[in-house]
Amino acid sequence: MLAGKRVLLIIGGGIAAFKSLDLIRRLRERGAEVVPVLTKAAEEFVTPLSTSALAANKVYRDLFDLTDEAEMGHIELSRAADLVVVAPATADLLGKMAGGLANDLASTLLMATDKRVLVAPAMNVRMWEHPACQRNVAQLREDGVLFVGPDEGEMACGEYGPGRMSEVPDIVAAVETALADGPLKGKHVIVTSGPTHEPIDPVRYIANRSSGAQGTALARAISAQGAEVTFVTGPADVSPPTGVKVVRVKTAKQMLDAVQDALPADAAVFAAAVADWHVANASDSKMKKTKGGMPDLEFAENPDILATVSQMTKGRPELVVGFAAETDDVIAHATAKRDRKGCDWIVANDVSPETGIMGGDENAVTVISDAGADSWPRMDKDTVARQLAAKIAEALT
Structure with a gap:
């Protein structure tokens, strides 16, 4: 090699x-x-x-x-x-x-x-x-x-x-x-991964069960195709891959800022499980239990990273790929998400608890694009990553 x-x-x-x-x-x-x-x-x-x-x-x-x-x-x-x-x-x-x-x-x-x-x-x-x-x-x-x-x-x-x-x-x-001389040599690809942590107070936060394993595997596979990869990761359970530029963030706002700082790019793959909301009235000190009941938390929407980049009028990546983790009507919900966000592809998967996919070692995805819905069999996340990286290379070359 x-x-x-x-x-x-x-x-x-x-x-x-x-x-x-x-x-x-x-x-x-x-x-x-x-x-x-x-x-x-x-x-x-x-x-x-x-x-x-x-x-x-x-x-x-x-x-x-x-x-x-x-x-x-x-x-x-x-x-x-x-x-x-x-x-x-x-x-x-x-x-x-x-x-x-x-x-x-x-x-x-x-x-x-x-x-x-x-x-x-x-x-x-x-x-x-x-x-x-x-x-x-x-x-x-x-x-x-x-x-x-x-x-x-x-x-x-x-x-x-x-x-x-x-x-x-x-x-x-x-x-x-x-030193990979793959089909993506000379291309710059942004990959996001992991969860985001939205603070409630200095010791508590809102998050999800994403391990970051699929995003990490994707960054590794895309890099192996020869691309320069900027890997923007939340607090994941797995270590970032070698051979890529790693940008660590915690919140959705920080992730959006990091993605925008990394532009321009030939492609952007948004595999991170970004929290939809943050606590607008997060406390600067630890909240205490009181006899008055539960604290009154006010929620506000987080920035929509996928939609923001997909709908750019200037400097938009040639290929924008989103992910849709659903628990029911997976293909219907993912197709609607693709139309709503304006991205080129949506990679949909069923993360119902019984599947064991969220935080697990395997995945079963459907790639939704203008060509329709292409469902792949269940396989380990590294294999999913390699197949998706090959599909990205084919689209960009």
């Missing part, structure tokens, strides 16, 4: 650097050329000789190498790659990337590149959870940097929690996704 691709691999200084040697081997097995870059700290964990031998390529280490820099080597290195991978991505490297620092070869390459960057963070759990690190991660995600991991587990220091570098097969899969 990676034949002919050139990966610039920046190895940071952490105990997880030993995994990067296996990563080099696995990428080369799939046909990729790997050009390794070692930070000074990385040389404390892996040697230039072993790295070069596995990569069958020169190892780059020094920004001020007279031979390499005679032709502005750091610019050439950063531009010649198809993808830049940082593994392990230490807290120091993430901080430099977020802050725009360029004081060594690795950070200079990251500043100079015009290619996509995929990072695999690895650090102590306390470092990962530190507010400064989380600010840097949020900034990098906003900048479009792709993330794989970190995983949760036991650390070399003996502590347990998130911060372990992802396993090599997961990083390889993320590289393959980032």
Whole structure:
């Protein structure tokens, strides 16, 4: 899958650097050329000789190498790659990337590149959870940097929690996704997913039972078709896919703002289960039980994200796909929703409690379009996603 691709691999200084040697081997097995870059700290964990031998390529280490820099080597290195991978991505490297620092070869390459960057963070759990690190991660995600991991587990220091570098097969899969040359290459697709949480007070909210599994599978499948995906997700039960730009939101209003910020796009797939209403008189402090009875909650309609984008007069995506989760008269209600909203397709499904679809691993959908209603058999959500992604690719190409 990676034949002919050139990966610039920046190895940071952490105990997880030993995994990067296996990563080099696995990428080369799939046909990729790997050009390794070692930070000074990385040389404390892996040697230039072993790295070069596995990569069958020169190892780059020094920004001020007279031979390499005679032709502005750091610019050439950063531009010649198809993808830049940082593994392990230490807290120091993430901080430099977020802050725009360029004081060594690795950070200079990251500043100079015009290619996509995929990072695999690895650090102590306390470092990962530190507010400064989380600010840097949020900034990098906003900048479009792709993330794989970190995983949760036991650390070399003996502590347990998130911060372990992802396993090599997961990083390889993320590289393959980032370099996918599918029919949607060059297209930008927005995918929404998960529920929204509409606050009642600081500790209570209105939500639904959506796990976000179908939207996540869709984002992954569309990305695998080669598209650049902006994934706008509410507080889902499942982790977002790798290889996509992730925008996390909580409320329907935040989701609409994120979608509008992500435009223009070639297609928009609205798989999120957005709450129809929010509490207009939400309290800033926790509501208390009183002898006077239940609190008087005033409800107001949330913005209609699907209708807003479908009915745009300027800059509307070529293809707008909505979802309709119904419990009765599924096709009739979904067809009416498509007409009312103005979208191109509606993906309808029956989420009655007895189906187990809401929050489950399987789905049975009917795709409603100008061509009529196309009902698919029940299958796992990943298969539904792949078939729908293929249908989207066919429509856009």
